[in-house]
Amino acid sequence: MKIxxxxxxxxxxxxxxxxxxxxxxxxxxxxxxxxxxAEIAECVNIKADDIEELKAFAIKEGIDLTVVGxxxxxxxxxxxxxxxxxxxxxxxxxxxxxxxxxxxxxKELMQKYNIPTAAYKTFDNADEAKNYAEKHHPPVVVxxxxxxxxxxxxxxxxxxxxxxxxxxxxxxxxxGDAGNRVVVEEFLIGEEASFLAxxxxxxxxxxxxxxxxxxxYDNDEGPNTGGxxxxxxxxxxxxxxQKRVMDEIMIPTVRAMKSEGRIFKxxxxxxxxxxxxxxxxxxxxARFGDPETQPILMRMRTDxxxxxxxxxxxxxxxxxxxxxxxxxVCVVMASEGYPGDYEKGKVITGLxxxxxxxxxxVFHAGTSLKDGKLLTNGGRVLGVTALGRGxxxxxxxxxxxxxxxxxxxxxxxxxxxxKGVSSR
Ligand code: AMP
Ligand code: GLY
Numbered sequence: 001m002k003i004x005x006x007x008x009x010x011x012x013x014x015x016x017x018x019x020x021x022x023x024x025x026x027x028x029x030x031x032x033x034x035x036x037x038a039e040i041a042e043c044v045n046i047k048a049d050d051i052e053e054l055k056a057f058a059i060k061e062g063i064d065l066t067v068v069g070x071x072x073x074x075x076x077x078x079x080x081x082x083x084x085x086x087x088x089x090x091x092x093x094x095x096x097x098x099x100x101x102x103x104x105x106x107k108e109l110m111q112k113y114n115i116p117t118a119a120y121k122t123f124d125n126a127d128e129a130k131n132y133a134e135k136h137h138p139p140v141v142v143x144x145x146x147x148x149x150x151x152x153x154x155x156x157x158x159x160x161x162x163x164x165x166x167x168x169x170x171x172x173x174x175x176g177d178a179g180n181r182v183v184v185e186e187f188l189i190g191e192e193a194s195f196l197a198x199x200x201x202x203x204x205x206x207x208x209x210x211x212x213x214x215x216x217y218d219n220d221e222g223p224n225t226g227g228x229x230x231x232x233x234x235x236x237x238x239x240x241x242q243k244r245v246m247d248e249i250m251i252p253t254v255r256a257m258k259s260e261g262r263i264f265k266x267x268x269x270x271x272x273x274x275x276x277x278x279x280x281x282x283x284x285x286a287r288f289g290d291p292e293t294q295p296i297l298m299r300m301r302t303d304x305x306x307x308x309x310x311x312x313x314x315x316x317x318x319x320x321x322x323x324x325x326x327x328x329v330c331v332v333m334a335s336e337g338y339p340g341d342y343e344k345g346k347v348i349t350g351l352x353x354x355x356x357x358x359x360x361x362v363f364h365a366g367t368s369l370k371d372g373k374l375l376t377n378g379g380r381v382l383g384v385t386a387l388g389r390g391x392x393x394x395x396x397x398x399x400x401x402x403x404x405x406x407x408x409x410x411x412x413x414x415x416x417x418x419k420g421v422s423s424r
Contacts, residue, residue, distance in 0.1 A: 001305065004029045004058055005041070006048050006078070007069025010332070010365035010383035011290035015067060015304075016041050017361065018297040022305040029061065035374060036364025051078045058087050065090065065308060071147060071287050074266075075101035090308040092286045096257060096264040100286040103183045104145045110281060113256040115249055117281040118273075120185035126170040129182050133162045139187040144169045146178025150226050151339075155187065190275040191419065192282070193234050194292045195245050198307055199254045200316040201263035205307075206246060208299055208323050209237035210292040211419065216339060218415045225339040226380060229416030231329040231391065232295040236274055236419075245272065245279050253284070265311055294363050294385045295328035326359075327394040329417045330385040331402050335366070336409030338379035344368075346376040346407040353404040359387040360401045376407055391420045 001024050005016050013036050016028055020040050031054055033043030046053045049072045058066055066082060068074055068091040077094035091097075098105045104122040109115070118141070123129035133140050133156075142165035144152030152175050154165035162184075169179035192214070196207040211234035216222040237245070249270055257264040269285035269292075297304070301322040310319045335342035348367065351374065354360055363385060366378015384402045388394030395417040402412060 001025050001064040002027045002029070002062060003305070004031065004054075004061070004063045004066040005069065006031055006054060006066065006073060008032050008034050008037070008048065009069065009290050010363040010380065011288050011293040012069040013037050013363040013365070014294045014297045014383075015069065015288065017363070018300065018304045019067070022303045024303070024305050029057075029063070031057065034364045035367050035369040036362070049073050049076060051076060051081050054078065055081055055085055055087070058082065059085060064088060065305070065312075067091070067308060069287065071097065071100050071285065074286050075147060088312055090312060091266040092264050093262070095262045096266075097286040098262070099253075099257065099264065099268070099284045101147055102145055103143050103283065104181050106284050107183055107185075109253070109256055109260065113252055115252050115256070115281060116278065118186040118188050120183050122181055122183050124181045126166050126182075129166045129170065129184055130163055133166070133184050134159060136186070138162065141185045141187050142166055142169065143183040143185065144175045144179045145181035145183060146175065148175040148178045150224065151175070152178060153224065188273040188280055188282070190273040191236055193236050193272045193274055194230070194289050195237065195250065195270045195272055196289060196292065196296065197250050197268050198311055198316060198319075199264055199266070199268055200311045200314045201254065201258060201265050202314065203316040204246065204250050204254050204268075205316055205319060205321060206242065206250065207267075207321065208232045208296050209234040209242065210289070210296050211236065212289065212292055213413060213416055216334075218413050223339055225334075227289070227291045227332065228334065228413045229329070229331045230289070230292045230295050231327060231394065231417045231420055232292070232299055233327065234420060235391075241274065241279065245270070249279060249281060291330045291332055291383050294330040294383045298328040298361065298385055298387060299324040299326065324387065326387045326389055327391045327420070328385055328387050329391070329394040329398040330363070330383045331398050331412050331416045332365070332380050333382040333384060333402065333405060333410055333412045334380050335376050335378070336411055338411070342379055343409070344375070344377050346409060348374045348376060348381070348405065348407045350405040354401050357401055360397065361385050362401075362405075391417055395421070
């Protein structure tokens, strides 16, 4: 089979690393890809949201299966366009991807179908949003309705900050049309976990559990990022919690999407807030998580191409997922200043020192290659991922590898996985 993967981050590198292990695969392309991906796939210079060019490429090359990494092409309708052209593609349709693309839609869906989530209201008028916020004790949470690259959520410890967040989103239009509507919601307390499941619109098959680390600094301090590291499995998702999440959240959501005429096919990702006994949905994503995909796929034993094909053909019930029993930990190495402004073009050193390390893989996210030198080219630069027997060993293994890599201003969290140790 010829496979095309769309995207250029650590998630896409992990997807391609896994796809490349399938005996069914003859050739992998990635658009646009990165230098790490280029070692296992042919990178083509087409942007992830240039649907027309991607479609023309897939037709020209006779691509048998396309896998979409990021949310933007999904919410723009890449799946509909490819399917119209008779191309096989893994991911939800435009209307199904709205479960991520519009927080107002996903909250309304959850409310209508009794899927547990924070109490909320949606507004298209800033003054009304402020009036509603004012009736609640801070902290309150203010979210831009549309896609805002992970920056549209404000946790507001005071009412002044809530008003400011509403102004930034609705009046200053910091996220453009994504801020035409705003969701004001209750602040939830607990521990977060990422719950991903494959679905063909009928059956729902959970992936191994994972936990992301959203804040930039140790002990969950500093601003939110795309994710500074992740590990799998997450002990907080006990077998009974997994059953609860499936019965109360994942299966009802897939059913709800079907009832709404928005059959969801692909990976449904629920960002959860877990308290002692309950799980509530913080948000849905219509795609694989980044960096959760890196540790999850390092543990996946099943041929992922079989799973993609089964989802597309509505045969997910025939698939059983098998997992490596070891723990995988991924530490994101980032540029100084991320998630704010950062410089690019720093020379990355030390990767050669990792060549002989077993069960360690370095997924590239923001890198570039110039005159044979590997340079930083983004906020999140590398996702170093290691397996180990038990979480403590996996943590030791991953940091042994991380410490061999360096560049001017490198920043990473030193406590990835620590929550998994303390909750054991
Ligand atoms: P979201 O993009 O909606 O997942 O929000 C990004 C991050 O903001 C989440 O991962 C949480 O850390 C935090 N967050 C979002 N909604 C809430 C909430 N209702 N209560 C507490 N924290 C939240
Ligand atoms: N790691 C968070 C996300 O993929 O949205």
